[in-house]
Amino acid sequence: MKRIVRGSILHFVADPATASAGAAWRYWDDGALIVEDGKVARVTDHMALQPADMAAAAIDDYTGKVIMPGFVDAHIHYAQVDVIASYGTQLLDWLERYTFPAERKFADPAHAAAIAEFFLDELLRNGTTTAAVFPTVHKASVDAFFAAAQKRKLRMLAGKVMMDRNCPDFVRDDVESAEADNRELIARWHNKDRLTYTLTPRFAPTSTPAQLALTAQLMREFPDLHMQTHLAENRDEIRWVRELFPDAAGYYDVYAKIGLTGARSLFAHCVHMSDAEFALMAAAGDSIAFCPTSNLFVGSGLFDLKRARAAGVRVGMGTDVGGGTSYSMLRTLAEAYKVLQLNGINLDPMRAFHLATLGGADALGVAEKIGNFAAGKEADFVVLDLAATPVLARRTSIAGTLEERLFALMTLGDDRSVFATHILGEPAYRRDAA
Numbered sequence: 001m002k003r004i005v006r007g008s009i010l011h012f013v014a015d016p017a018t019a020s021a022g023a024a025w026r027y028w029d030d031g032a033l034i035v036e037d038g039k040v041a042r043v044t045d046h047m048a049l050q051p052a053d054m055a056a057a058a059i060d061d062y063t064g065k066v067i068m069p070g071f072v073d074a075h076i077h078y079a080q081v082d083v084i085a086s087y088g089t090q091l092l093d094w095l096e097r098y099t100f101p102a103e104r105k106f107a108d109p110a111h112a113a114a115i116a117e118f119f120l121d122e123l124l125r126n127g128t129t130t131a132a133v134f135p136t137v138h139k140a141s142v143d144a145f146f147a148a149a150q151k152r153k154l155r156m157l158a159g160k161v162m163m164d165r166n167c168p169d170f171v172r173d174d175v176e177s178a179e180a181d182n183r184e185l186i187a188r189w190h191n192k193d194r195l196t197y198t199l200t201p202r203f204a205p206t207s208t209p210a211q212l213a214l215t216a217q218l219m220r221e222f223p224d225l226h227m228q229t230h231l232a233e234n235r236d237e238i239r240w241v242r243e244l245f246p247d248a249a250g251y252y253d254v255y256a257k258i259g260l261t262g263a264r265s266l267f268a269h270c271v272h273m274s275d276a277e278f279a280l281m282a283a284a285g286d287s288i289a290f291c292p293t294s295n296l297f298v299g300s301g302l303f304d305l306k307r308a309r310a311a312g313v314r315v316g317m318g319t320d321v322g323g324g325t326s327y328s329m330l331r332t333l334a335e336a337y338k339v340l341q342l343n344g345i346n347l348d349p350m351r352a353f354h355l356a357t358l359g360g361a362d363a364l365g366v367a368e369k370i371g372n373f374a375a376g377k378e379a380d381f382v383v384l385d386l387a388a389t390p391v392l393a394r395r396t397s398i399a400g401t402l403e404e405r406l407f408a409l410m411t412l413g414d415d416r417s418v419f420a421t422h423i424l425g426e427p428a429y430r431r432d433a434a
């Protein structure tokens, strides 16, 4: 199966923050992405295509649109589809009042399956093709999610949430059941098609040291499993961790001491971190999910991308629905820009779109498979309409440079700007489908 996809094509080969000028991205104003058997064969100028290239190929003509690698959401909770836009609380109250009751419902496989379908539809409508996803404590929630993702041929990371204390009975597990459930789910799902099993202790306050130690033991036993959790999001949470783990030097040290850090470990938020902690994260090879809409909505604080990147920590962008307020990576980049404004940093659009694509893939440890259009990578991509609304169309029409157009897109765009989303080359969503 061969496809030729025509349009303006942009992808990243390095981080614009560190690469020399112009070396971080490639852009073809009238380009052709050639896909064979779901993988990128190459990208070229459309004019340079030969008759042999066109032979027996399906053609997608997206002239006038911008084609980028699919967006990577580094942190999102599929079980919080119905939690989004919950009023009036910060993290710890928000969990008790809205989140745990919503997650309780995922003990029911039919509910989990229905929400998984809604959730994946919504990701594709927003151009997101890979995500690091939190289900719930229930095994059924993981089965439902992975089954829905596998059916759609998506590259996804997820795993059973572990929490064995400081939460209601109806979302609580214990060390023994967590071990048995994880082992069963790893055998069923890990490395099946494009799925990556990801150990998911919710956060330090809801896991006993014994459960965190179990997680570390599983990471040692299965060296290609990933791990995701939350870290240093909210000040009350941090105080609580200090009480619960008096022997740790700080919140990060709780995870580090017990062996949960490393190149396959992903920490959401990291809003309140010292330079020394960022340096330890970089030395360990950890990644961070920066979740600006959530950090603003739940009132957590302002993530400092400059300090994190200066220390050398990998960072991806997370929507963190339902603490976050949008599934859209474009909305998320817009809020990231504003958060960083308040920290005295300008997030230039090239850096922003790198974070949303190759940077996110790198943070999730899947950059060998996705994140740009290097030959041989899986051809997941998004087709963006820079004239999707009257305001965006007008602003784009007077923009002088590619950077200016992309900045308008990330500032003014949302799901309306996603014209199409393709998975392994094949169309999976089209905005104007009848």
Ligand code: GUN
Residues within 6 Å of the ligand: 077, 091, 095, 099, 202, 203, 230, 233, 294, 320, 323
């Ligand atoms: N910390 C622990 N659990 C959660 C969660 O579900 N959402 C967010 N934003 N932070 C958390």
Ligand code: ZN
Residues within 6 Å of the ligand: 075, 076, 077, 230, 268, 320, 323
């Ligand atoms: Zn979260």
